[in-house]
Amino acid sequence: MTQEHVRTRFAPSPTGFIHLGNIRSALYPWAFARAMKGEFILRIEDTDLERSTQEAVDVILEGMQWLELDIDEGPYYQMQRMDRYKAVLEQLKAGGHVYPCYMSQQELDALRERQMAAKEKPRYDGTWRPEPGKVLPPIPEGVRPVLRFRTPQTGTVGWDDRCKGRIEFHNGELDDLVIARPDGTPTYNFCVCVDDMDMRITHVIRGDDHVNNTPRQIHIYQALGVTPPVFAHLPTVLNEQGEKMSKRRGAKPVTWYRDAGFLPDAMVNYLARLGWSHGDDEIFTRTQFLQWFSLDHLGKSAGQYDEAKLRWVNAQHLKLTDDAELARLVRPFVVRSGVDEALLDADDRLPRICALFKDRCETLVDLAGWARRFYADAIERDAGDAAQHLTAAAEPALAAFARAIETVEPWSREAINATIKGILQAEGIKMPQLAMPVRVLVMGVAHTPSVDAVLELLGREKIIERLQTR
Numbered sequence: 001m002t003q004e005h006v007r008t009r010f011a012p013s014p015t016g017f018i019h020l021g022n023i024r025s026a027l028y029p030w031a032f033a034r035a036m037k038g039e040f041i042l043r044i045e046d047t048d049l050e051r052s053t054q055e056a057v058d059v060i061l062e063g064m065q066w067l068e069l070d071i072d073e074g075p076y077y078q079m080q081r082m083d084r085y086k087a088v089l090e091q092l093k094a095g096g097h098v099y100p101c102y103m104s105q106q107e108l109d110a111l112r113e114r115q116m117a118a119k120e121k122p123r124y125d126g127t128w129r130p131e132p133g134k135v136l137p138p139i140p141e142g143v144r145p146v147l148r149f150r151t152p153q154t155g156t157v158g159w160d161d162r163c164k165g166r167i168e169f170h171n172g173e174l175d176d177l178v179i180a181r182p183d184g185t186p187t188y189n190f191c192v193c194v195d196d197m198d199m200r201i202t203h204v205i206r207g208d209d210h211v212n213n214t215p216r217q218i219h220i221y222q223a224l225g226v227t228p229p230v231f232a233h234l235p236t237v238l239n240e241q242g243e244k245m246s247k248r249r250g251a252k253p254v255t256w257y258r259d260a261g262f263l264p265d266a267m268v269n270y271l272a273r274l275g276w277s278h279g280d281d282e283i284f285t286r287t288q289f290l291q292w293f294s295l296d297h298l299g300k301s302a303g304q305y306d307e308a309k310l311r312w313v314n315a316q317h318l319k320l321t322d323d324a325e326l327a328r329l330v331r332p333f334v335v336r337s338g339v340d341e342a343l344l345d346a347d348d349r350l351p352r353i354c355a356l357f358k359d360r361c362e363t364l365v366d367l368a369g370w371a372r373r374f375y376a377d378a379i380e381r382d383a384g385d386a387a388q389h390l391t392a393a394a395e396p397a398l399a400a401f402a403r404a405i406e407t408v409e410p411w412s413r414e415a416i417n418a419t420i421k422g423i424l425q426a427e428g429i430k431m432p433q434l435a436m437p438v439r440v441l442v443m444g445v446a447h448t449p450s451v452d453a454v455l456e457l458l459g460r461e462k463i464i465e466r467l468q469t470r
Contacts, residue, residue: 006038063254261364274303
């Protein structure tokens with residue numbers, strides 16, 4: 001297979017918000033398609049009409065757009081392809097691969113109860129499966145049948161999984177799958193095969209909860225005369241408690257991370273490492289990831305989500321981000337914190353603020369919190385820092401600083417530093433005895449980057465104003 005032929009897909013069901021475990025199943029096929037210069041397709045599997053919602057579709061699209069998992073085709077919607085599925089069903093009927101089954105739900109339930117009582121695996125017993133010389137029961141009146149697929153009864157079905165290795169099932173363990181409901185609507189396993197066949201999908205990279213579906217899908221491909229795609233079944237993503245990540249167990253929507261100030265490239269970096277590795281590399285760019293990615297290095301064990309690790313990865317990417325780009329990314333968060341956009345447009349300080357504070361932040365929300373202090377009319381002061389540093393002993397030095405700051409010329413970091421040193425010498429004190437109370441007064445906290453750099457960015461007017469409100 002040449003590189004140009006690779007076609008992968010992400011096929012989520014819009015039955016709830018998409019979380020990190022789901023989106024990793026989009027990341028790997030996207031990365032493989034990009035690495036192999038192929039195509040990546042988005043398909044929305046929306047046949048569950050009771051649970052599928054447009055809101056869930058929107059979150060899928062927003063999440064992928066935010067993470068920059070660009071698609072080459074789609075989104076396709078299964079509900080718009082019903083005519084095609086029904087046409088392929090007719091093809092399977094004509095080939096003798098499916099048959100009508102009139103067993104009622106009550107009869108099925110009773111069958112399963114008998115099997116379980118006998119400690120047998122619950123499965124359909126083939127009552128309505130036509131065989132040479134077999135007499136079928138009389139067709140009950142007023143019952144619309146399901147369509148079942150004639151599963152081979154002998155031999156094995158298997159595949160070489162690109163993640164898990166060789167997997168095989170005995171055909172005798174598989175009963176005859178329902179592939180169309182009584183109203184004629186096709187079921188999941190059948191639709192998936194038709195979609196992947198029509199969309200010429202070469203590699204199906206998905207969660208290992210689909211392993212048990214795969215032998216049934218291979219049988220359908222074979223009945224249609226189609227070579228099955230290559231399969232890679234990814235290990236589960238666990239939550240911090242070691243359980244499978246799910247909405248019911250507290251997983252957050254992907255868009256929560258966007259709103260919480262995480263960087264798309266940091267999320268890609270972190271998610272990539274939840275089931276794939278490139279040696280010991282922990283921090284890498286999107287470009288490096290796509291250069292390195294292959295199915296040969298997929299992990300075989302479950303990856304466990306760790307928010308502290310994610311925050312650390314995000315902090316590393318903040319440090320690596322160009323200051324101007326970081327200012328662009330943090331700007332909406334600064335506005336969201338209550339700063340008027342006109343103030344941000346009034347000067348060029350925001351990139352410089354980002355440069356000064358990005359080493360101290362885990363998220364864009366953290367960085368916006370620092371930036372807000374430079375633009376806000378009033379700031380809250382940490383009560384503990386104020387009690388510790390705004391003491392009577394600090395007053396003489398603060399008064400001297402307040403007088404001196406009014407005449408600093410030129411307004412530069414170097415001139416401010418020289419002024420501070422002059423006060424220290426005149427008052428006979430150490431740097432922390434002045435810098436700490438000044439920080440508390442003008443920034444609200446005792447610990448910031450170099451005080452002269454902070455003061456230069458804050459500006460004379462704001463400094464004087466805040467010194468006077470103590």
